[in-house]
Amino acid sequence: MMSTILKIDRLSHRYSSTWAVRDINLEVGHAGVIGLLGSNGAGKSTTMNIICGVLNQTEGTVYVNGLDIRQQPEQAKREIGFLPQNPPVYTDLTVDEYLHYAAQLRHIEKSKVRKAVEEAKERVGISHFSSRLIGNLSGGYRQRVGIAQAIIHKPKLVVMDEPTNGLDPNQLIEARKLIREIGQDHTVLLSSHILSEVHLLCREIVMIEGGRVIFSDTMEAFNNYVQPHSVLARMEQPPTAAELQQISGVSNVEFLSDRQVRIYFDGDESITERIVAASVQHGWRLREIKLDKGLLDDIFKQLSIQSLQ
Template sequence: MQNILKIERLSHRYSSTWAIRDINLEIGRNGITGLLGSNGAGKSTTMNIICGALNQTEGRVYINGVDLRREPELAKKEIGFLPQNPPLYTDLTTDEYLRYCAELRRMVESKIKGAVEEAKERCGITHVGGRLIRNLSGGYRQRIGIAQAIIHKPKLVVMDEPTNGLDPNQLIEVRKLIREIAQQHAVLLSSHILSEIHLLCKEIVMIEAGRIVFSDTMDAFDNYMQPHSLLMRVENPPPATDLLKIKGVTRAEFLTATQVRIYFEGDQEVSERLVAASLLHGWRLREISLERGQLDDTFKKLSSQSHQ
Protein backbone atom coordinates (compact mmCIF):
# COMPACT_ATOMS: atom_id res chain seq x y z
CA MET A 1 0.00 0.00 0.00
CA GLN A 2 1.20 3.52 -0.83
CA ASN A 3 2.89 5.40 2.03
CA ILE A 4 1.05 8.45 3.31
CA LEU A 5 4.26 10.53 3.41
CA LYS A 6 7.25 10.38 1.10
CA ILE A 7 10.14 12.85 1.19
CA GLU A 8 12.87 12.88 -1.46
CA ARG A 9 16.20 14.72 -1.04
CA LEU A 10 14.62 17.50 1.00
CA SER A 11 16.93 20.46 1.70
CA HIS A 12 16.39 23.99 2.97
CA ARG A 13 18.73 26.93 3.31
CA TYR A 14 18.39 30.05 5.43
CA SER A 15 20.62 32.67 3.80
CA SER A 16 23.93 30.82 3.36
CA THR A 17 23.29 28.14 6.02
CA TRP A 18 21.67 24.78 5.26
CA ALA A 19 19.12 23.94 7.98
CA ILE A 20 18.46 20.48 6.53
CA ARG A 21 20.21 18.57 3.77
CA ASP A 22 19.15 15.55 1.68
CA ILE A 23 16.36 14.30 3.95
CA ASN A 24 14.70 11.10 2.66
CA LEU A 25 11.79 9.61 4.57
CA GLU A 26 8.72 7.41 4.12
CA ILE A 27 5.87 6.87 6.59
CA GLY A 28 3.07 4.31 6.45
CA ARG A 29 -0.64 4.84 7.02
CA ASN A 30 -0.84 4.39 10.78
CA GLY A 31 1.37 4.21 13.85
CA ILE A 32 3.76 6.76 15.32
CA THR A 33 7.11 7.73 13.82
CA GLY A 34 9.42 9.75 16.05
CA LEU A 35 11.64 12.52 14.71
CA LEU A 36 14.40 12.82 17.29
CA GLY A 37 17.01 15.55 17.43
CA SER A 38 18.58 18.16 19.66
CA ASN A 39 17.34 21.76 19.59
CA GLY A 40 18.42 23.30 16.28
CA ALA A 41 18.91 19.94 14.56
CA GLY A 42 16.35 20.72 11.84
CA LYS A 43 13.21 19.05 13.18
CA SER A 44 10.91 22.07 13.07
CA THR A 45 12.18 23.11 9.64
CA THR A 46 11.41 19.63 8.31
CA MET A 47 7.93 19.61 9.85
CA ASN A 48 7.09 23.11 8.63
CA ILE A 49 7.99 22.05 5.08
CA ILE A 50 5.97 18.83 5.35
CA CYS A 51 2.92 20.84 6.43
CA GLY A 52 3.32 23.47 3.72
CA ALA A 53 4.15 26.32 6.12
CA LEU A 54 7.58 26.72 4.52
CA ASN A 55 8.74 26.21 0.94
CA GLN A 56 11.82 24.03 0.66
CA THR A 57 14.93 25.05 -1.25
CA GLU A 58 15.29 21.63 -2.86
CA GLY A 59 13.54 18.25 -2.91
CA ARG A 60 9.99 16.93 -2.99
CA VAL A 61 7.28 16.14 -0.44
CA TYR A 62 4.41 13.80 -1.37
CA ILE A 63 1.30 13.49 0.81
CA ASN A 64 -0.77 10.45 -0.13
CA GLY A 65 0.96 10.50 -3.52
CA VAL A 66 0.28 14.21 -4.15
CA ASP A 67 3.19 16.61 -4.70
CA LEU A 68 2.78 19.20 -1.94
CA ARG A 69 4.44 21.99 -3.89
CA ARG A 70 2.54 21.43 -7.15
CA GLU A 71 -0.90 20.76 -5.62
CA PRO A 72 -0.76 22.29 -2.13
CA GLU A 73 -4.51 22.51 -1.47
CA LEU A 74 -5.13 18.87 -2.39
CA ALA A 75 -2.14 17.67 -0.33
CA LYS A 76 -2.96 19.78 2.74
CA LYS A 77 -6.43 18.24 3.00
CA GLU A 78 -4.68 15.13 4.31
CA ILE A 79 -2.49 16.95 6.86
CA GLY A 80 -3.20 17.92 10.47
CA PHE A 81 -0.53 20.03 12.17
CA LEU A 82 0.15 20.75 15.83
CA PRO A 83 3.03 23.26 16.04
CA GLN A 84 5.28 23.42 19.10
CA ASN A 85 3.11 26.28 20.41
CA PRO A 86 -0.56 25.37 19.76
CA PRO A 87 -2.19 28.00 17.49
CA LEU A 88 -4.97 28.90 19.91
CA TYR A 89 -7.16 31.99 20.06
CA THR A 90 -7.61 32.27 23.81
CA ASP A 91 -10.49 34.77 23.66
CA LEU A 92 -12.68 32.12 21.99
CA THR A 93 -14.43 29.22 23.67
CA THR A 94 -13.33 25.70 22.78
CA ASP A 95 -16.41 25.23 20.58
CA GLU A 96 -15.93 28.56 18.79
CA TYR A 97 -12.28 27.84 18.12
CA LEU A 98 -12.83 24.33 16.78
CA ARG A 99 -15.65 25.52 14.55
CA TYR A 100 -13.35 28.22 13.21
CA CYS A 101 -10.66 25.61 12.50
CA ALA A 102 -13.18 23.44 10.66
CA GLU A 103 -14.15 26.43 8.52
CA LEU A 104 -10.49 27.11 7.76
CA ARG A 105 -10.28 23.53 6.53
CA ARG A 106 -13.19 24.30 4.17
CA MET A 107 -15.34 21.58 5.65
CA VAL A 108 -18.91 21.32 4.41
CA GLU A 109 -21.13 23.44 6.68
CA SER A 110 -23.53 20.58 7.41
CA LYS A 111 -20.66 18.42 8.74
CA ILE A 112 -18.94 20.98 10.98
CA LYS A 113 -21.06 20.55 14.11
CA GLY A 114 -20.63 16.77 14.06
CA ALA A 115 -16.89 17.10 13.40
CA VAL A 116 -16.47 19.47 16.36
CA GLU A 117 -18.33 17.12 18.70
CA GLU A 118 -16.37 14.10 17.51
CA ALA A 119 -13.00 15.86 17.88
CA LYS A 120 -13.94 17.01 21.40
CA GLU A 121 -14.99 13.50 22.39
CA ARG A 122 -11.82 11.90 21.01
CA CYS A 123 -9.65 14.42 22.85
CA GLY A 124 -11.58 14.34 26.13
CA ILE A 125 -12.61 18.00 26.06
CA THR A 126 -16.39 17.77 25.60
CA HIS A 127 -17.04 19.24 29.05
CA VAL A 128 -14.99 22.39 28.33
CA GLY A 129 -16.72 23.24 25.03
CA GLY A 130 -18.29 26.41 26.40
CA ARG A 131 -15.27 27.66 28.35
CA LEU A 132 -12.83 30.33 27.23
CA ILE A 133 -9.53 28.79 26.20
CA ARG A 134 -7.62 31.38 28.24
CA ASN A 135 -9.09 29.89 31.44
CA LEU A 136 -7.99 26.31 30.71
CA SER A 137 -4.87 24.49 31.91
CA GLY A 138 -1.87 23.70 29.75
CA GLY A 139 -2.99 20.10 29.42
CA TYR A 140 -6.44 21.06 28.11
CA ARG A 141 -4.93 23.63 25.74
CA GLN A 142 -2.71 20.93 24.31
CA ARG A 143 -5.72 18.67 23.82
CA ILE A 144 -7.54 21.47 22.01
CA GLY A 145 -4.47 21.88 19.80
CA ILE A 146 -4.61 18.20 18.97
CA ALA A 147 -8.36 18.42 18.33
CA GLN A 148 -7.88 21.12 15.68
CA ALA A 149 -5.25 18.93 14.02
CA ILE A 150 -7.63 15.98 13.62
CA ILE A 151 -10.99 17.71 13.16
CA HIS A 152 -10.99 17.17 9.37
CA LYS A 153 -9.82 13.54 9.73
CA PRO A 154 -6.49 13.88 7.92
CA LYS A 155 -4.44 10.82 6.99
CA LEU A 156 -1.24 12.38 8.43
CA VAL A 157 -1.02 14.17 11.79
CA VAL A 158 2.22 16.08 12.43
CA MET A 159 3.05 17.05 16.03
CA ASP A 160 6.02 19.23 16.94
CA GLU A 161 7.10 18.63 20.57
CA PRO A 162 3.50 17.80 21.67
CA THR A 163 4.41 16.99 25.30
CA ASN A 164 6.69 19.96 25.88
CA GLY A 165 5.95 21.84 29.12
CA LEU A 166 3.33 19.44 30.51
CA ASP A 167 3.36 18.21 34.10
CA PRO A 168 3.68 14.44 34.81
CA ASN A 169 -0.07 13.81 34.98
CA GLN A 170 -0.72 15.78 31.79
CA LEU A 171 2.10 13.88 30.08
CA ILE A 172 0.46 10.53 30.74
CA GLU A 173 -2.92 11.77 29.44
CA VAL A 174 -1.52 13.33 26.25
CA ARG A 175 0.62 10.25 25.50
CA LYS A 176 -2.47 8.07 25.77
CA LEU A 177 -4.36 10.39 23.41
CA ILE A 178 -1.54 10.33 20.84
CA ARG A 179 -1.49 6.51 20.90
CA GLU A 180 -5.26 6.44 20.31
CA ILE A 181 -4.98 8.85 17.37
CA ALA A 182 -2.24 6.69 15.83
CA GLN A 183 -4.70 3.80 15.52
CA GLN A 184 -6.55 5.68 12.77
CA HIS A 185 -3.91 8.11 11.47
CA ALA A 186 -0.23 8.17 10.62
CA VAL A 187 1.50 10.32 13.25
CA LEU A 188 4.85 12.07 12.84
CA LEU A 189 6.00 13.32 16.23
CA SER A 190 9.12 15.32 17.01
CA SER A 191 10.99 15.58 20.30
CA HIS A 192 14.45 16.32 21.65
CA ILE A 193 13.72 14.01 24.59
CA LEU A 194 14.73 10.41 23.94
CA SER A 195 12.45 8.99 26.63
CA GLU A 196 9.39 10.51 24.90
CA ILE A 197 10.27 8.84 21.61
CA HIS A 198 10.90 5.55 23.44
CA LEU A 199 7.50 5.64 25.11
CA LEU A 200 5.46 6.53 22.05
CA CYS A 201 7.12 5.37 18.85
CA LYS A 202 7.91 2.14 17.02
CA GLU A 203 9.84 3.86 14.24
CA ILE A 204 12.49 6.50 14.79
CA VAL A 205 14.23 9.00 12.53
CA MET A 206 17.19 10.70 14.13
CA ILE A 207 18.35 14.02 12.73
CA GLU A 208 21.43 16.00 13.69
CA ALA A 209 22.96 19.08 12.05
CA GLY A 210 20.26 18.92 9.39
CA ARG A 211 20.96 15.36 8.24
CA ILE A 212 19.40 12.00 9.04
CA VAL A 213 21.90 9.92 11.00
CA PHE A 214 19.57 7.01 11.80
CA SER A 215 16.24 5.72 10.47
CA ASP A 216 14.90 2.36 11.62
CA THR A 217 12.78 0.69 14.29
CA MET A 218 13.06 1.56 17.96
CA ASP A 219 14.42 -1.91 18.65
CA ALA A 220 17.24 -1.31 16.18
CA PHE A 221 17.95 2.05 17.79
CA ASP A 222 18.17 0.44 21.22
CA ASN A 223 21.16 -1.55 20.01
CA TYR A 224 23.13 1.70 19.96
CA MET A 225 22.18 2.73 23.46
CA GLN A 226 24.24 2.13 26.58
CA PRO A 227 22.66 2.07 30.06
CA HIS A 228 21.51 5.65 30.57
CA SER A 229 20.38 8.00 33.30
CA LEU A 230 17.74 10.56 34.11
CA LEU A 231 17.35 13.41 36.56
CA MET A 232 14.42 13.56 38.92
CA ARG A 233 13.48 16.40 41.27
CA VAL A 234 11.07 15.72 44.15
CA GLU A 235 10.00 17.80 47.12
CA ASN A 236 9.64 14.83 49.46
CA PRO A 237 12.56 12.56 48.42
CA PRO A 238 12.57 8.85 49.26
CA PRO A 239 15.66 6.92 50.41
CA ALA A 240 17.89 5.75 47.56
CA THR A 241 17.07 2.17 48.55
CA ASP A 242 13.41 2.76 47.67
CA LEU A 243 14.38 3.99 44.20
CA LEU A 244 16.43 0.84 43.62
CA LYS A 245 13.24 -1.19 44.08
CA ILE A 246 11.81 0.31 40.88
CA LYS A 247 12.14 -2.15 38.02
CA GLY A 248 14.95 -1.12 35.66
CA VAL A 249 16.75 1.20 38.12
CA THR A 250 20.38 0.17 38.66
CA ARG A 251 21.75 3.06 40.72
CA ALA A 252 20.54 6.26 42.39
CA GLU A 253 22.68 9.14 43.63
CA PHE A 254 21.41 12.36 45.20
CA LEU A 255 22.97 15.51 43.74
CA THR A 256 21.10 17.82 46.14
CA ALA A 257 18.52 17.27 48.87
CA THR A 258 15.75 17.12 46.25
CA GLN A 259 17.48 16.15 42.97
CA VAL A 260 18.57 12.60 42.19
CA ARG A 261 20.35 11.04 39.24
CA ILE A 262 18.89 7.64 38.42
CA TYR A 263 20.73 5.14 36.24
CA PHE A 264 18.67 2.56 34.42
CA GLU A 265 18.98 0.06 31.60
CA GLY A 266 16.99 -2.26 29.40
CA ASP A 267 13.61 -0.71 30.06
CA GLN A 268 11.63 2.01 28.30
CA GLU A 269 8.98 2.37 31.01
CA VAL A 270 11.15 3.34 34.00
CA SER A 271 10.14 7.02 33.92
CA GLU A 272 6.45 6.10 34.03
CA ARG A 273 7.12 3.72 36.94
CA LEU A 274 8.86 6.54 38.81
CA VAL A 275 5.92 8.87 38.17
CA ALA A 276 3.51 6.21 39.44
CA ALA A 277 5.66 5.54 42.52
CA SER A 278 5.78 9.26 43.28
CA LEU A 279 2.00 9.51 43.17
CA LEU A 280 1.63 6.39 45.32
CA HIS A 281 4.17 7.35 48.00
CA GLY A 282 3.80 11.12 48.00
CA TRP A 283 7.27 12.06 46.75
CA ARG A 284 5.79 15.21 45.11
CA LEU A 285 7.56 14.87 41.77
CA ARG A 286 8.35 18.21 40.12
CA GLU A 287 10.62 17.26 37.22
CA ILE A 288 11.92 14.19 35.41
CA SER A 289 14.07 14.18 32.27
CA LEU A 290 16.61 12.07 30.42
CA GLU A 291 20.10 13.42 30.88
CA ARG A 292 21.18 15.44 27.90
CA GLY A 293 24.72 14.09 27.82
CA GLN A 294 23.55 10.57 26.97
CA LEU A 295 21.52 11.78 24.03
CA ASP A 296 24.45 13.84 22.73
CA ASP A 297 26.74 10.80 23.03
CA THR A 298 24.33 8.79 20.88
CA PHE A 299 24.15 11.57 18.28
CA LYS A 300 27.93 11.67 18.14
CA LYS A 301 28.24 7.90 17.75
CA LEU A 302 25.63 7.65 15.00
CA SER A 303 26.88 10.76 13.20
CA SER A 304 30.43 9.43 13.09
CA GLN A 305 29.23 6.07 11.76
CA SER A 306 27.14 7.72 9.04
CA HIS A 307 30.26 9.41 7.64
CA GLN A 308 32.47 6.34 7.61
Protein backbone atom coordinates in the same frame (compact mmCIF):
# COMPACT_ATOMS: atom_id res chain seq x y z
CA MET B 1 0.39 -2.88 -1.97
CA MET B 2 1.23 -0.60 0.96
CA SER B 3 0.12 2.97 0.27
CA THR B 4 2.60 5.66 1.20
CA ILE B 5 1.20 8.31 3.53
CA LEU B 6 4.35 10.40 3.74
CA LYS B 7 7.35 10.37 1.46
CA ILE B 8 10.25 12.77 1.90
CA ASP B 9 12.68 12.69 -0.98
CA ARG B 10 16.10 14.34 -0.66
CA LEU B 11 14.78 17.26 1.33
CA SER B 12 17.14 20.16 2.01
CA HIS B 13 16.47 23.64 3.27
CA ARG B 14 18.63 26.70 3.60
CA TYR B 15 17.88 29.90 5.53
CA SER B 16 19.93 32.53 3.66
CA SER B 17 23.36 30.89 3.55
CA THR B 18 22.98 28.28 6.32
CA TRP B 19 21.64 24.80 5.63
CA ALA B 20 19.12 23.83 8.34
CA VAL B 21 18.13 20.49 6.76
CA ARG B 22 20.31 18.35 4.49
CA ASP B 23 19.19 15.48 2.31
CA ILE B 24 16.44 13.95 4.45
CA ASN B 25 14.67 10.85 3.11
CA LEU B 26 11.76 9.10 4.77
CA GLU B 27 8.88 6.88 3.74
CA VAL B 28 5.95 5.99 6.00
CA GLY B 29 3.11 3.78 4.90
CA HIS B 30 0.89 3.03 7.88
CA ALA B 31 -0.68 4.25 11.09
CA GLY B 32 1.42 4.63 14.21
CA VAL B 33 3.60 7.22 15.87
CA ILE B 34 6.92 8.08 14.25
CA GLY B 35 9.38 10.07 16.31
CA LEU B 36 11.52 12.81 14.84
CA LEU B 37 14.20 13.20 17.47
CA GLY B 38 16.83 15.88 17.63
CA SER B 39 18.36 18.40 19.99
CA ASN B 40 17.55 22.12 19.80
CA GLY B 41 18.29 23.50 16.36
CA ALA B 42 18.61 20.04 14.77
CA GLY B 43 16.09 20.92 12.07
CA LYS B 44 12.88 19.35 13.38
CA SER B 45 10.61 22.39 13.06
CA THR B 46 12.02 23.26 9.66
CA THR B 47 11.25 19.72 8.41
CA MET B 48 7.75 19.77 9.89
CA ASN B 49 6.94 23.21 8.54
CA ILE B 50 7.94 22.04 5.06
CA ILE B 51 5.88 18.83 5.32
CA CYS B 52 2.85 20.90 6.31
CA GLY B 53 3.34 23.41 3.51
CA VAL B 54 4.08 26.33 5.84
CA LEU B 55 7.60 26.73 4.46
CA ASN B 56 8.87 26.16 0.93
CA GLN B 57 11.93 23.93 0.79
CA THR B 58 15.10 24.80 -1.08
CA GLU B 59 15.49 21.31 -2.55
CA GLY B 60 13.72 17.95 -2.61
CA THR B 61 10.10 16.85 -2.58
CA VAL B 62 7.48 15.99 0.03
CA TYR B 63 4.53 13.79 -0.92
CA VAL B 64 1.56 13.37 1.38
CA ASN B 65 -0.71 10.53 0.32
CA GLY B 66 1.02 10.71 -3.08
CA LEU B 67 0.41 14.45 -3.49
CA ASP B 68 3.35 16.84 -3.89
CA ILE B 69 2.87 19.48 -1.18
CA ARG B 70 4.25 22.22 -3.45
CA GLN B 71 2.52 21.22 -6.67
CA GLN B 72 -0.87 20.36 -5.16
CA PRO B 73 -0.89 22.19 -1.82
CA GLU B 74 -4.66 22.37 -1.39
CA GLN B 75 -5.31 18.68 -1.93
CA ALA B 76 -2.23 17.63 0.02
CA LYS B 77 -3.17 19.80 3.00
CA ARG B 78 -6.53 18.02 3.27
CA GLU B 79 -4.55 14.97 4.31
CA ILE B 80 -2.49 16.81 6.93
CA GLY B 81 -3.27 17.94 10.46
CA PHE B 82 -0.67 20.18 12.08
CA LEU B 83 -0.01 21.02 15.70
CA PRO B 84 2.78 23.60 15.46
CA GLN B 85 5.23 24.27 18.28
CA ASN B 86 3.16 27.28 19.35
CA PRO B 87 -0.40 26.34 18.39
CA PRO B 88 -2.57 29.26 17.33
CA VAL B 89 -5.16 28.60 19.99
CA TYR B 90 -7.16 31.79 20.51
CA THR B 91 -7.58 32.47 24.20
CA ASP B 92 -10.63 34.73 23.84
CA LEU B 93 -12.71 32.13 21.96
CA THR B 94 -14.58 29.24 23.51
CA VAL B 95 -13.55 25.71 22.59
CA ASP B 96 -16.60 25.37 20.31
CA GLU B 97 -16.05 28.75 18.62
CA TYR B 98 -12.42 27.93 17.92
CA LEU B 99 -13.11 24.44 16.59
CA HIS B 100 -15.92 25.71 14.34
CA TYR B 101 -13.44 28.23 12.98
CA ALA B 102 -10.81 25.50 12.50
CA ALA B 103 -13.39 23.35 10.66
CA GLN B 104 -14.13 26.23 8.27
CA LEU B 105 -10.43 26.73 7.60
CA ARG B 106 -10.29 23.05 6.70
CA HIS B 107 -13.12 23.49 4.20
CA ILE B 108 -15.39 21.03 5.97
CA GLU B 109 -18.88 21.22 4.43
CA LYS B 110 -21.19 23.47 6.46
CA SER B 111 -23.66 20.66 7.16
CA LYS B 112 -20.90 18.47 8.55
CA VAL B 113 -19.14 21.01 10.77
CA ARG B 114 -21.14 20.38 13.93
CA LYS B 115 -20.55 16.62 13.78
CA ALA B 116 -16.84 17.09 13.04
CA VAL B 117 -16.47 19.43 16.04
CA GLU B 118 -18.32 17.04 18.36
CA GLU B 119 -16.25 14.06 17.22
CA ALA B 120 -12.93 15.89 17.58
CA LYS B 121 -13.84 17.09 21.08
CA GLU B 122 -14.86 13.62 22.11
CA ARG B 123 -11.72 12.10 20.69
CA VAL B 124 -9.46 14.32 22.80
CA GLY B 125 -11.73 14.37 25.88
CA ILE B 126 -12.80 18.03 25.97
CA SER B 127 -16.56 17.73 25.32
CA HIS B 128 -17.27 18.97 28.86
CA PHE B 129 -15.36 22.20 28.14
CA SER B 130 -17.26 23.15 24.97
CA SER B 131 -18.27 26.62 26.15
CA ARG B 132 -15.19 27.31 28.24
CA LEU B 133 -12.93 30.16 27.10
CA ILE B 134 -9.67 28.67 25.88
CA GLY B 135 -7.79 31.24 27.98
CA ASN B 136 -9.32 29.67 31.10
CA LEU B 137 -8.13 26.13 30.32
CA SER B 138 -5.02 24.53 31.80
CA GLY B 139 -1.99 24.00 29.56
CA GLY B 140 -2.84 20.32 29.16
CA TYR B 141 -6.39 21.03 28.00
CA ARG B 142 -5.25 23.80 25.69
CA GLN B 143 -2.92 21.29 24.11
CA ARG B 144 -5.92 18.96 23.62
CA VAL B 145 -7.76 21.76 21.83
CA GLY B 146 -4.69 22.08 19.60
CA ILE B 147 -4.81 18.34 18.88
CA ALA B 148 -8.58 18.53 18.22
CA GLN B 149 -8.05 21.16 15.49
CA ALA B 150 -5.32 18.98 13.99
CA ILE B 151 -7.65 15.97 13.59
CA ILE B 152 -10.96 17.72 12.91
CA HIS B 153 -10.87 16.93 9.16
CA LYS B 154 -9.70 13.33 9.78
CA PRO B 155 -6.37 13.71 8.02
CA LYS B 156 -4.23 10.70 7.21
CA LEU B 157 -1.11 12.40 8.58
CA VAL B 158 -0.94 14.32 11.87
CA VAL B 159 2.22 16.33 12.46
CA MET B 160 2.95 17.42 16.05
CA ASP B 161 5.91 19.67 16.79
CA GLU B 162 7.14 19.01 20.36
CA PRO B 163 3.58 18.42 21.62
CA THR B 164 4.56 17.69 25.21
CA ASN B 165 6.77 20.72 25.70
CA GLY B 166 5.89 22.73 28.79
CA LEU B 167 3.40 20.24 30.25
CA ASP B 168 3.57 19.26 33.92
CA PRO B 169 4.16 15.58 34.82
CA ASN B 170 0.45 14.68 35.06
CA GLN B 171 -0.45 16.50 31.85
CA LEU B 172 2.48 14.77 30.21
CA ILE B 173 1.14 11.30 31.03
CA GLU B 174 -2.32 12.23 29.73
CA ALA B 175 -0.95 13.86 26.57
CA ARG B 176 1.20 10.82 25.75
CA LYS B 177 -1.79 8.51 26.26
CA LEU B 178 -3.83 10.63 23.86
CA ILE B 179 -1.05 10.75 21.25
CA ARG B 180 -0.76 6.96 21.41
CA GLU B 181 -4.53 6.67 20.84
CA ILE B 182 -4.46 9.09 17.90
CA GLY B 183 -1.63 6.98 16.45
CA GLN B 184 -3.93 3.98 16.33
CA ASP B 185 -5.76 5.27 13.29
CA HIS B 186 -3.57 8.08 11.98
CA THR B 187 0.05 8.32 10.98
CA VAL B 188 1.50 10.67 13.57
CA LEU B 189 4.85 12.35 13.06
CA LEU B 190 5.95 13.75 16.39
CA SER B 191 9.06 15.73 17.18
CA SER B 192 10.83 15.66 20.49
CA HIS B 193 14.25 16.30 21.96
CA ILE B 194 13.68 13.62 24.62
CA LEU B 195 14.78 10.15 23.58
CA SER B 196 12.92 8.41 26.42
CA GLU B 197 9.68 10.01 25.20
CA VAL B 198 10.19 8.84 21.64
CA HIS B 199 11.15 5.44 23.01
CA LEU B 200 7.89 5.28 24.92
CA LEU B 201 5.57 6.47 22.17
CA CYS B 202 6.97 5.62 18.80
CA ARG B 203 7.02 2.67 16.45
CA GLU B 204 9.74 4.21 14.34
CA ILE B 205 12.47 6.67 15.11
CA VAL B 206 14.26 9.19 12.92
CA MET B 207 17.12 10.98 14.64
CA ILE B 208 18.38 14.20 13.12
CA GLU B 209 21.34 16.27 14.12
CA GLY B 210 22.74 19.28 12.31
CA GLY B 211 19.95 18.86 9.75
CA ARG B 212 21.00 15.33 8.78
CA VAL B 213 19.50 11.95 9.59
CA ILE B 214 21.84 10.03 11.91
CA PHE B 215 19.59 7.04 12.60
CA SER B 216 16.33 5.92 11.04
CA ASP B 217 14.66 2.59 11.71
CA THR B 218 12.01 0.84 13.78
CA MET B 219 12.09 1.14 17.56
CA GLU B 220 12.76 -2.59 17.62
CA ALA B 221 15.89 -2.13 15.50
CA PHE B 222 16.93 0.74 17.75
CA ASN B 223 16.51 -1.47 20.82
CA ASN B 224 18.66 -4.15 19.20
CA TYR B 225 21.20 -1.49 18.33
CA VAL B 226 21.48 -0.47 21.97
CA GLN B 227 21.41 -4.02 23.32
CA PRO B 228 23.83 -4.35 26.19
CA HIS B 229 27.05 -6.14 25.35
CA SER B 230 28.59 -6.07 28.80
CA VAL B 231 27.76 -6.64 32.45
CA LEU B 232 29.25 -4.95 35.49
CA ALA B 233 30.16 -7.27 38.37
CA ARG B 234 31.56 -6.63 41.85
CA MET B 235 33.23 -9.52 43.64
CA GLU B 236 35.05 -9.86 46.97
CA GLN B 237 37.52 -12.44 45.61
CA PRO B 238 37.58 -11.85 41.86
CA PRO B 239 39.28 -14.35 39.58
CA THR B 240 41.80 -13.43 36.91
CA ALA B 241 40.68 -12.17 33.52
CA ALA B 242 41.79 -15.47 32.00
CA GLU B 243 39.51 -17.41 34.36
CA LEU B 244 36.54 -15.20 33.48
CA GLN B 245 37.23 -15.65 29.79
CA GLN B 246 36.70 -19.36 30.16
CA ILE B 247 32.97 -18.77 30.80
CA SER B 248 31.10 -19.55 27.60
CA GLY B 249 30.08 -16.37 25.74
CA VAL B 250 32.58 -14.03 27.43
CA SER B 251 34.48 -12.10 24.76
CA ASN B 252 36.54 -9.69 26.83
CA VAL B 253 37.21 -8.60 30.40
CA GLU B 254 38.15 -5.20 31.76
CA PHE B 255 38.99 -4.61 35.44
CA LEU B 256 37.69 -1.21 36.58
CA SER B 257 39.15 -1.62 40.09
CA ASP B 258 40.39 -4.50 42.29
CA ARG B 259 36.89 -5.80 42.76
CA GLN B 260 34.91 -4.34 39.90
CA VAL B 261 34.99 -5.82 36.46
CA ARG B 262 33.24 -5.18 33.16
CA ILE B 263 32.63 -8.44 31.31
CA TYR B 264 31.87 -8.19 27.58
CA PHE B 265 29.80 -10.94 26.01
CA ASP B 266 28.46 -12.18 22.69
CA GLY B 267 24.97 -13.59 22.51
CA ASP B 268 22.08 -13.23 24.93
CA GLU B 269 21.77 -11.93 28.46
CA SER B 270 21.78 -15.43 30.05
CA ILE B 271 25.50 -14.79 30.50
CA THR B 272 24.65 -13.37 33.94
CA GLU B 273 23.42 -16.81 35.07
CA ARG B 274 26.66 -18.45 33.95
CA ILE B 275 28.73 -15.83 35.79
CA VAL B 276 26.68 -16.35 38.97
CA ALA B 277 27.08 -20.14 38.69
CA ALA B 278 30.85 -19.86 38.14
CA SER B 279 31.14 -17.51 41.11
CA VAL B 280 29.34 -19.97 43.38
CA GLN B 281 31.46 -22.84 42.09
CA HIS B 282 34.81 -21.05 42.53
CA GLY B 283 34.04 -18.87 45.56
CA TRP B 284 34.49 -15.46 43.89
CA ARG B 285 31.95 -13.97 46.35
CA LEU B 286 29.86 -12.07 43.85
CA ARG B 287 28.21 -9.05 45.51
CA GLU B 288 26.57 -7.30 42.55
CA ILE B 289 25.95 -7.96 38.87
CA LYS B 290 24.01 -5.83 36.37
CA LEU B 291 23.63 -5.37 32.64
CA ASP B 292 25.64 -2.42 31.44
CA LYS B 293 22.97 -0.76 29.33
CA GLY B 294 23.96 2.82 28.52
CA LEU B 295 21.41 5.48 29.36
CA LEU B 296 19.23 6.23 26.37
CA ASP B 297 20.19 9.87 26.34
CA ASP B 298 23.89 8.95 26.45
CA ILE B 299 23.35 6.82 23.35
CA PHE B 300 21.69 9.74 21.61
CA LYS B 301 24.63 11.99 22.53
CA GLN B 302 27.03 9.35 21.26
CA LEU B 303 25.20 9.07 17.92
CA SER B 304 25.18 12.86 17.63
CA ILE B 305 28.92 13.07 18.27
CA GLN B 306 29.62 10.26 15.76
CA SER B 307 27.59 12.14 13.14
CA LEU B 308 29.75 15.23 13.56
CA GLN B 309 33.02 13.33 13.15
